[in-house]
Amino acid sequence: GAVVSQHPSWVICKSGTSVKIECRSLDFQATTMFWYRQFPKQSLMLMATSNEGSKATYEQGVEKDKFLINHASLTLSTLTVTSAHPEDSSFYICSAREPARDIITNSPLHFGNGTRLTVT
């Protein structure tokens, strides 16, 4: 089945540094990828929609200058947390939509295994 690979699975960084998280669709082309943030014991909060070859669409309240998204190819989207601070510590999950095989079939959303970011 379709697989989404997310790397790294965990990262610890110092306050003020930047961290890049990669999201790859391994056996399908994903024109659209999504980035979520999950706080402990809470649901997923959609941060942004990443579109291949164009600018990402950010949800209300998400700082686009802080969370830089690049979707340079049909299989790779990256999220860079710039000038990270302890309050950015969280679990970040990406997902990619597998294209529907026809107009009737639902196009499933596949998730990466997430990246645990800890900013000290």
Added chain:
Amino acid sequence: GEDVEQSLFLSVREGDSSVINCTYTDSSSTYLYWYKQEPGAGLQLLTYIFSNMDMKQDQRLTVLLNKKDKHLSLRIADTQTGDSAIYFCAERPISSASKIIFGSGTRLSIRP
């Protein structure tokens, strides 16, 4: 508006059936989903149901949809310890075809 609600916790005895409930507000939703998240991992799509269906069964999983009441449930038969996880209900509103709206998740714990 778009909102999906679930109870936060459910505890069942091993071997019993688990029923996880969810309500949603957007009546235009096209698809409704159940995802499973194990500790420290991403989300795994368990099953989904199209909005014109009432029921879908897949091995131990049964999804029931009451569109009138905007109520979705997931029944897991013969619950096993490996079913311990957080289960997310999600909807895909027709108004925002590319987005999926998640509920808060129900943490299922299994007791011997």
